[in-house]
Amino acid sequence: MSDKNSIIICDDEPDIVSLVQKFLQLDNYKILTCSNGKEALKILEEKYEEIVLILLDVMMPALSGFEVLRTIRSKDFYNNIKVILFTVKSFKEDIEKGKELGADGYVTKPFSGNELRSYIKEVLNN
Numbered sequence: 301m302s303d304k305n306s307i308i309i310c311d312d313e314p315d316i317v318s319l320v321q322k323f324l325q326l327d328n329y330k331i332l333t334c335s336n337g338k339e340a341l342k343i344l345e346e347k348y349e350e351i352v353l354i355l356l357d358v359m360m361p362a363l364s365g366f367e368v369l370r371t372i373r374s375k376d377f378y379n380n381i382k383v384i385l386f387t388v389k390s391f392k393e394d395i396e397k398g399k400e401l402g403a404d405g406y407v408t409k410p411f412s413g414n415e416l417r418s419y420i421k422e423v424l425n426n
């Protein structure tokens with residue numbers, strides 16, 4: 301039986317991925333990382349039963365976070381997986397678009413690691 305305690309961090313900036321990973325490990329989540337949307341969908345397909353949340357960068361080459369989110373929300377068996385989008389602060393339209401596509405939350409870059417930790421707890425408890 302697999303624990304349902306995994307979080308995917310998907311961002312094309314390696315520094316962001318390792319920073320977020322460092323913080324989330326403090327809360328004992330199992331962390332899976334990737335640098336593009338295609339990989340994120342592959343991890344989801346293989347491990348969706350153990351995944352509670354995906355932190356998804358919007359601005360990525362090839363497959364954007366929005367496209368990944370659209371795919372996730374089109375499949376019923378991903379229904380209980382939360383999605384938080386990483387957006388750049390000035391991009392208000394990202395938040396609107398994310399809402400329409402079914403995102404559960406937003407984190408604007410730059411962010412504070414501890415705020416991110418408590419925000420994730422909040423989203424997971426909703």
Ligand SMILES: [Mg+2]
Nearest residue numbers: 312357359360
């Ligand atoms: Mg990016």
